[in-house]
Amino acid sequence: MNHLRHLLEEDPPKGRLDRAALELATIDTPDLEAEPWLEKLNELASQLGDRLRNFNDGRDFVETAQRFLFDELGFHGNEENFFDSRNSCLNEVLARRTGIPITLSVMYMEIARRLAMPVYGISLPRYFVIQFDDGNYSTYIDPYKGNSITTRDCYALAGATVADPALLRRATKKDIAIRMLQNLRGVYLQRRDWARAVTTLDWLLIGVPDVAAWYKQRGLLEMELKRLREAQRDLEKYLALEPAAPDRDAIVKQVQAIHGYLGRMN
Incomplete structure (x- = not known):
């Protein structure tokens, strides 16, 4: 659990988000091995990279990634069983190609990182999206729906009635880990899995002890x-x-x- 602990304890956090997310998933699957899923992310990044050989600009990356991940591979939001704990586990999202907004976003961010593409998490009050921003081209992406969205869409997803740029603040890796833990805690409380709920709280209090x-x-x-x-x-x-x-x-x-x-x- 070194990467998750590093994300939660250090400022700025130094752990890798993909490894931390897979360590977090061991709450649900204690015997989970991270390496096959890290290799899966490498494979997806390589396949996307092959499609970017004639890469021109940021828009080209976003459109190509959208076609590959959401249209070709079929990654999508799990609307049928949103509160399944597997939706919060990166390995399960990679295996089942479905999940909740934040876990699908982490997958996208980690594929983009492997290709040196600037993609950032945006932790909205009621939702999670990502932003591509290379200084020349910027757009928001909703991996749960598999499309690009506008700033106005982000405010609507957040339930904001007026524009508030603070809502679009980029999330740190620690912010993301905390939110993923809170999501899992909610699932375990709902199904009365007290032991796993306590484990999520153990980690949350490492990150925010007050x-x-x-x-x-x-x-x-x-x-x-x-x-x-x-x-x-x-x-x-x-x-x-x-x-x-x-x-x-x-x-x-x-x-x-x-x-x-x-x-x-x-």
Whole structure:
């Protein structure tokens, strides 16, 4: 998990996004080997590169990549089962050619990186897109739909009623890893997979260690898993970070109950 940890801990993050995304996918598939999927990205980049032998400009790259990835290979957004955890795993997206916006974007970005093409992630409030920008030509791309989009489209996807350039800020690799972890956490919570949800929170708190709500959520999940010492630690951390929390009295009672139970067990 070195690349994921580097992305989350270092400023600026130094880990590789493709390797970090595959390490993240081991939460869902613990025995996953990264190398075959890195080689698959290399292969896709090579095939796209072959189609760019008469490359002229940025527009040519974007149009060729669109035809190759979305029309020829059929990569597309998974609208039938959006909340399948496999949609958040880069290996599964490469294997099944379907996923959610951010994972399809990571795939595109990593193929582009191998070809030295300037493609950046844009983390919109409700969506994720990418931007090609070489200084001469710039456009936004929606890998979930497989087409180029306008700035106005980006604002619409974000649910913005007025133009706000801050929404189009380029995402760092850490931003992307955090969002991918949050997506997986949501899936695991929905299907009541508490252990994997806790693992996503472990990683989230490595990246952003001062989010009180995450400590509370992890503590409550640890109670479900009967990990009472860990639950007590996290709930106490939540109270320390949020001394005026509206649910303080309820959480204090839970901490006291855990403390009493553990005391009787000794």
